[in-house]
Amino acid sequence: MARYFKSDNTATASPRILEALVEANRGPARAYGDDEWTRRLESAFARLFDHEVRVFPVATGTAANSLALATLVPPWGAILAHEGAHVVRDECGAPEFMSGGARLLLLPGAGGKVTPAAVEAALRDNPPTVHTVQPRALTLTQATELGTSYRPAEIVALAALARERGLAVHLDGARLANALAFLGCPPADVTWRAGVDVLSFGATKNGALAAEAVVFFDPARVADFELRRKRAGHLVSKMRYVSAQLLAYVEDGLWLQNAARANALARRLGAAAGPMLRHPVEANEVFLAAGDERIARLRAAGFEFYDWGAEGSGEARLVVGWDQPEADVEALEQALAGCAATGAGRVPAVTSRAGRP
């Protein structure tokens, strides 16, 4: 059987999360979030983030991101985003749809990170007149789509700039746990304390079945979020089953344990990749600039993963799941070490990539 390194979405759910579903399945509970699990969420997340929060469970990361962004910008607004961000590349225009047609302004940036200079340039290039879309939000991704993690100070600087220029700040935390496991800092340090207004909190990739949440650190930002969520078909009726997943995910540190395991395995792969490694491994993803021939060889050896970048870029992405079998990683380590030792063909330095989730 193939060994999957395609996406953390191929992983199973944590047994403890399944157990939580079974426990939540006792007797009736009011629908649409008026249940004890959902009520517990806000206090659990308040403890987690050391700050008052409003938490709204939804079923997918695309829903979390696009509903959060739509709450921050008007239809004629513009959202500054890294050109490789999930909202840009992998959501089929969901931010545009949910917002009623806002525009994404694409920012370059090494390692998948937005820089203050790129923010400044985008704002300079889009001055506000009645003829133009109006920049109103900045979205960051933590960990980034290239497996790197913003340091708290980086987010502080970006958010301060954003705020000064009238932009709200959204953080796509589909892999927030992986970033925190890498950084070792409290969740607050990369969210509200750093200036983030709204967070897409992901659990699905890291051990849940389907559980994400939009977390507002500023109650004023919530605005009409609940009506937006309902109207988009994302108000789950038996919400206890989503909330129970989220509680099990965070209440006893499961989220960081799962992430730490995946990160550690990814680091081993990064080490094995040697000079083929494209970006520092600061989460659970490993990017290779290996050349087409070596990539073909890895694939022939039974490893499943995505090519990265444009056709013929010779790049590949390896994602390690929270439940990745140790044996998969060992096998891939050896294969990578073998590859690295071989003389490679030309490895073009193409940075853009084909859109893939």
Add this chain to the structure above:
Amino acid sequence: MARYFKSDNTATASPRILEALVEANRGPARAYGDDEWTRRLESAFARLFDHEVRVFPVATGTAANSLALATLVPPWGAILAHEGAHVVRDECGAPEFMSGGARLLLLPGAGGKVTPAAVEAALRDNPPTVHTVQPRALTLTQATELGTSYRPAEIVALAALARERGLAVHLDGARLANALAFLGCPPADVTWRAGVDVLSFGATKNGALAAEAVVFFDPARVADFELRRKRAGHLVSKMRYVSAQLLAYVEDGLWLQNAARANALARRLGAAAGPMLRHPVEANEVFLAAGDERIARLRAAGFEFYDWGAEGSGEARLVVGWDQPEADVEALEQALAGCAATGAGRVPAVTSRAGRP
């Protein structure tokens, strides 16, 4: 503790559906529907409906309805719907949102049912010119929002008229199982064989955690549905967990067993209600015209349910869940019998109702 008759959304999930989740949780599986459970869905549903189908899992009924309707009508289209339909009253404008602004044309009709005469009148009143919205779809609900069920011949007549007038036909089957358990006919008889083009197939209210599906009987109607679903944040990444619920729901008749139990209990309540019964009990809902005083008495006795109709209408809705404790029903039977025996206050014949899910 209160005895819940508010909504079938307060019910638990069937143990067999939870077991199916546990079984599906073994080893990696490709994401976004490229998994064995989702692949099995189409053949399972083809057997169920005795017809080739395309099946698309989603997480909520609002998503199923509004995505299905948006696929059938353009932004300037109009959708004929019963004035009490869920898409009209309980989805916060989701059909308008998903379709880019199509209009719902509201049809009256006794017992929650659309009639051919109402369809004809609506079409006569909305002739196609460049100045007007364009009727393009008819949506029916089975079982209806008032707990009645269309007979196959009723759907045949409505769908034939719709087709003749250029309207596609959508069926909101959030309680399809309850209707089928009542009618005792094959699923085909109230869907494709009767002229239905697209079905919202519900499982959540009748034993799933969160599992609905859009079922197309005509592949040509699928069009861009998959892009619409993704863009609205309804393409679930670990789809196996939704598909596994749906498979467990239909493969061994669980859906009809659950519905039959709920229907039978509801019928007992209907019988106990005697002259207070507002509509025939043809699914798992019971509507009372009991007068405000008797309604208050029921509530004081510990029964939770919704008022129905406008304030002071003296009407109430009782919904029986698939897992409703027998004891709840017995207690309510006795309470109803007691009420029915008492002289009631004036019971106004108000038919509209406050919007509630």
Add this chain to the structure above:
Amino acid sequence: MARYFKSDNTATASPRILEALVEANRGPARAYGDDEWTRRLESAFARLFDHEVRVFPVATGTAANSLALATLVPPWGAILAHEGAHVVRDECGAPEFMSGGARLLLLPGAGGKVTPAAVEAALRDNPPTVHTVQPRALTLTQATELGTSYRPAEIVALAALARERGLAVHLDGARLANALAFLGCPPADVTWRAGVDVLSFGATKNGALAAEAVVFFDPARVADFELRRKRAGHLVSKMRYVSAQLLAYVEDGLWLQNAARANALARRLGAAAGPMLRHPVEANEVFLAAGDERIARLRAAGFEFYDWGAEGSGEARLVVGWDQPEADVEALEQALAGCAATGAGRVPAVTSRAGRP
């Protein structure tokens, strides 16, 4: 040649308005409203309405109505409107489009007028929950689509009720001049002084080529209107040519003169119609309940007009233009008098109508 009584849109432009275009055509002028004509508009309208205003020229009445309404309600909002209103029947869903999918709640009402009771009933029927669209605006039409005019006190009562219930008030004044010419009151009395927040001010039907304006009486309501207008393609670049039309229309009373002439001619037709007259003539429209046979006879005599109501209703609408030839009116007067004298066939009392501009 046919004698047109189809619509005031078939009329010519007033010579004085064409002269104003010629006068405005001297030398360069800044684009997009930064010109002397557009600047004069706000003071001219402030004098007209005896109140501070913000005035935004647009090219069509549909644009004025739908942009104004979109500014008042969120995408999940609902707009209360008479079931026969232009925004309901003749704008192809423009309010839904401009607002991002808001819903029109249709109110019945004799003579084309909304009543407080109908507003109350609609609000009772649409209580605010997260599951439902949210009523946020009331739109009235002055003169109504049935040629009647709200008295100031009627608007006062409706607007007070609206305000109390959290609804903004919009007035569709496509035929405001006709209503004012009939009522003889100052423009303020049926607009801001009566509680209207935003007005669609029409000139096209009554002597302009293409000139309408959105008038805000409360600066806070303007919000993002200018961005909405631009984004919808309604920010005219050489705006002086629209503004010059509006100035010529109002600065010397042309608007009321034109309207008064049309109203007077319509009243003559109303008198000639005798018992066939369907609604009081309080503007420039005359509605007949004449029976199909008499309608056919009028048409055969060379008069062009629209049937009204459903097929076979036996109703017709006659509209008198500001420039209607006296001879047309005389000829129609005689024809109507002849009809009225004849025994009619059955004249069914159908009130709805086929959608027509």
Add this chain to the structure above:
Amino acid sequence: MARYFKSDNTATASPRILEALVEANRGPARAYGDDEWTRRLESAFARLFDHEVRVFPVATGTAANSLALATLVPPWGAILAHEGAHVVRDECGAPEFMSGGARLLLLPGAGGKVTPAAVEAALRDNPPTVHTVQPRALTLTQATELGTSYRPAEIVALAALARERGLAVHLDGARLANALAFLGCPPADVTWRAGVDVLSFGATKNGALAAEAVVFFDPARVADFELRRKRAGHLVSKMRYVSAQLLAYVEDGLWLQNAARANALARRLGAAAGPMLRHPVEANEVFLAAGDERIARLRAAGFEFYDWGAEGSGEARLVVGWDQPEADVEALEQALAGCAATGAGRVPAVTSRAGRP
């Protein structure tokens, strides 16, 4: 008084076009395009383009562009456009709005021109999957926003590539007359014969008051355009006054005469600019890389024009109107010659620009 070189939108209307309005103002005419002027449009444009066409008048260029593009792409579609195009920089997101949220993919290109290589790169970077927006149209601008004109062969190559890759081709012809006056070729050579499917035909900037048209060369592409136009408030009721402008504009060559005059004057300015000239003058616009100091000097001398590019870029745009006084041009020629002779400060080579119409 200032001498305006800000925009061709500051120009007057051609006297012949005003005369046409006066001529069209005789007697009644059916509304909404069912008039003799609008009917004549299609034959007049068919002669002009030597091809069967469908012509739809609208009032603004933004309306023409965004309605045309919305007809070509679904809400999840993507439109390839030059990064400096009017639809990108100056329409406040109208394409996103009209299309229901489609995305603009921004292409670089010298002189404001899209290249086949940029199209290929954008398509490579946006491969079609269910997770991504779907490229469906290419829009070109003729003359471009930088005053250059595509040669017929350039459009042929781009359109052939587009067609092969499943993209429809739209041409923004706000300054089509200027391009044709420069190229000296038949209109067909840069439109349908070169592979263009839909054209935004502009007249406003070049002598009309407010008259643009969407021209379809393929009737199948018209689809629901008329409903889109109505719904967006762009179906002008007294359409004869728009159509009459368009007829006067094209029937006797006025459009090319006006454009030729403006082009010739612009060429004189280009020659005077000498080494400061940024792009070849192939229409009625002149771009200077003059340095901030010289730009300030020109402005101090009473010339009104826009800065171009980012703040401090030292660039400026001069636009010559069809009616530009000869004296303005002479004065500016001398001023430019004076500037060119002076040693300039550093002139940074910034290519992007602040958004301006």
